[in-house]
Amino acid sequence: MRNLVLLFACLLAALPGTSGEIRWEPYQDLAVQQLQRYLQINTTNPPGSELLAARFFQEWFAAEGIPAEIFEFAPGRANLVARLRGDGSRRPLILLSHMDVVSSDPGRWRVHPFSGALVAGDIYGRGALDTKGLGLLQAMTFVMLKREGVPLRRDVIFVATADEEVHVRGADWLAENQRALLAEAEYVLNEGGDNLLEDGTINFFGIDTAEKAPFWLRVRARGRPGHGSRPLRDSAPHRLARALARVVDWETPIKVLPGVEKFFHDLAPQEPPERGEKFRHIREAVHDPEFLATLTRDEAYNYLLRNTVSLTVLQGSQQTNVIPGEAVAHLDVRLLPREDPQEFLQQLRVVLADDTLEVGPVQDTFRVANSSGTDTELFRTIQAVLGEHFPRGLVTTRMLSGWTECQIFRQLGCTCYGFSPFLVTREEIAGVHGDNERVSVENVRRGLRVYFEVVERMVR
Ligand SMILES: [Zn+2]
Incomplete structure (x- = not known):
């Protein structure tokens, strides 16, 4: 009986077009290497210099046969948009992250904030958690969908923005000048939703559906x-x-x-x-x-x-x-x-x-806080994938105390969630906008699987 179950499991894994056949190891290795490179690009805002990061993605995608467009809205300040075409039977899914990072004081860090150094299982760098780590997993997911030839029922749009940490000029520019492209999307996956690891166990996964x-x-x-x-x-x-x-x-x-x-x-x-x-x-x-x-x-x-x-x-x-x-x-x-x-x-x-x-x-403009509902295919998909990887982890909604670009996308009519596949300790969270920002290699490797599976189920 046990052998039969095993055989069945092997057969399932070998079915064409399921993520069971993916050889994860090379992708996971690549994700770690590319994150190190991404973290080496200094996009401290101000001044931002996100054009350098946009070129990093553009060159990488070009090598994978995926065209990407850079919109330089001010000298050195740029957004990047790339798209994988689906059959159009569903509205697009946007993978959103910002490329700029907040300032850092190298004197207070174990290693240089732009070294991308790997020390004792952690990848160090300003932006490792906010939010280059996520952006890199999104890019990797994007590349994997292409390489694995996943048939898409909806377009997947990779959007990397500038200036999120200061004036949000990047996302505002897109909302104004690429409105049709963004508003077409049904779903947006963005930063947010940290999942706190306490004493080695995960209390809950928080998916951000609202913010203040x-x-x-x-x-x-x-x-x-x-x-x-x-x-x-x-x-x-x-x-x-x-x-x-x-x-x-x-x-x-x-x-x-x-x-x-x-x-x-x-x-x-x-x-x-x-x-x-x-x-x-x-x-x-x-x-x-x-x-x-x-x-x-x-x-x-x-x-x-x-x-x-x-x-x-x-x-x-x-x-x-x-x-x-x-x-x-x-x-x-x-x-x-x-x-x-x-x-x-x-x-x-x-x-x-x-x-x-x-x-x-103090500010000229007030942005009304908004929220997205939870009765959606995307919410259920995230819940299902997390349930498979972390059977004892509770998935719930959380309202963010801060602000993210979700606010802009929700105004355009998209359902937008803050979702992170990383499990982080309080000490790691303290690195966000603080010193020694880092993400563990384990998080990157496991996070890639979780993230890819969520996206793949939404688009296949
Ligand atoms: Zn951020």
């Missing part, structure tokens, strides 16, 4: 300047400090969105029984002040339930003995999907309780 909207504000107080030795009760810094004290203690209203409700519900079985019950009925549970206080104290849960305010910038005098005529603070406000920024501003003014303060946005 930055609404950065500047609060300015003006007053009479003077000598620090003679305090002025209503000086600019004093008035600002009083108002800010009210804001930092402000507990904004609780709002349980459907995706967040599902997240808590999914997590319930992993909690102790009593807390699990609360998680299962989060909408009612937030009315329990004690329970709500525990959520509010937990930075991983608090932001899911409300608009948030972080006091980040404080500016006053340059000298200790000088009372300045002006004092300024910046508030990093993050709004839940579909919130009205003007309404929030009104609430904030009430809390500041000082009509003499000037309050206004």
Whole structure:
């Protein structure tokens, strides 16, 4: 009987056109090598220089017989788009990543941030997790679909953007100048969704289906300047400090969105029984002040339930003995999907309780936060593939506290998810925008299989 099962399994694996016959080893080796090369390209933004990375992809794809177009929208700043044609029976799938990375301080790193060095099983480099590691797996998946001759029922479009980390000019340019191409797509797979590994086990895979909207504000107080030795009760810094004290203690209203409700519900079985019950009925549970206080104290849960305010910038005098005529603070406000920024501003003014303060946005444009539903073929496919590779890993939705280019693609009508095939520890996550950013070779090798299988099932 056992032999029969084995024989059957072998026969299945040998069927033409299933991923069972793929020889993974050479592809996995290539993925590691190419990631090292990609990480060696310095795309620190500013200035970005993403054209260099775009050429890296263009040359690689050309060698594989895949044409790719570079759009240089400003000197040295470029997006790249490449497409594998399908039979058109389904709308396209976009594989999206950004090529720019944030700055790094080489003095604080174990190896140089642009070395792509392989040390003790880890590949080091700025962008290894955010988000060159993902971009490379997408490119590798793309190349594999071509080499393996996978018949495609939908186009697969590889999109690598510039300037995501600063002004998002790359994706904005595409949305404006290649709108038809992007809007044609049914699905977009993008960065996001980190999967936390604790004590060697995975608690859950979070697929980002929603994110919050930055609404950065500047609060300015003006007053009479003077000598620090003679305090002025209503000086600019004093008035600002009083108002800010009210804001930092402000507990904004609780709002349980459907995706967040599902997240808590999914997590319930992993909690102790009593807390699990609360998680299962989060909408009612937030009315329990004690329970709500525990959520509010937990930075991983608090932001899911409300608009948030972080006091980040404080500016006053340059000298200790000088009372300045002006004092300024910046508030990093993050709004839940579909919130009205003007309404929030009104609430904030009430809390500041000082009509003499000037309050206004730091940025010119506000991008309304949005979300994608989970009742889709792509969500079910990711769930199925993860279930096969990690039978005990829970797959759930997560709302990102930050912002990604998904917001732009959702506005064009695509279903967009943040999905990462990497399992990462807290220490590895700290490398994102921090020091010693790295991804393990094991993650790259296993991640390629997971990612390819998701994409292949969506397009075959
Ligand atoms: Zn990123």
